[in-house]
Amino acid sequence: xxxxxxxxxxxxxxxxxxxxxxxxxxxxxxxxxxxxxxxxxxxxxxxxxxxxxxxxxxxxxxxxxxxxxxxxxxxxxxxxxxxxxxxxxxxxxxxxxxxxxxxxxxxxxxxx
Numbered sequence: 090x091x092x093x094x095x096x097x098x099x100x101x102x103x104x105x106x107x108x109x110x111x112x113x114x115x116x117x118x119x120x121x122x123x124x125x126x127x128x129x130x131x132x133x134x135x136x137x138x139x140x141x142x143x144x145x146x147x148x149x150x151x152x153x154x155x156x157x158x159x160x161x162x163x164x165x166x167x168x169x170x171x172x173x174x175x176x177x178x179x180x181x182x183x184x185x186x187x188x189x190x191x192x193x194x195x196x197x198x199x200x201x
Contacts, residue, residue, distance in 0.1 A: 091116035093192035111167040111184030122187040125169045127180035
């Protein structure tokens with residue numbers, strides 16, 4: 090059974106870079122697709138981007154300039170970096186596998 094767990098700071102200051110790590114157990118980043126999703130307060134889910142089994146990545150057009158998704162296959166970890174954050178980036182962030190496995194979610198607040 091695939092399990093995912095995010096880690097990273099819960100508070101980020103405006104203009105800084107939000108960095109999260111997702112540790113995967115019971116599965117491999119070299120198979121299937123893995124991605125990041127977020128849910129701002131009072132809003133629906135927003136897809137941020139995805140990384141494929143071969144390491145290629147694709148991003149939401151609206152966030153592409155600020156988003157980077159990478160992986161460390163030796164640690165079985167998936168990473169998200171979102172640069173130049175604003176309070177509008179405040180959300181619960183999730184990592185997920187394309188077969189439906191989803192992490193518990195981590196709250197990230199952007200505030201000075």
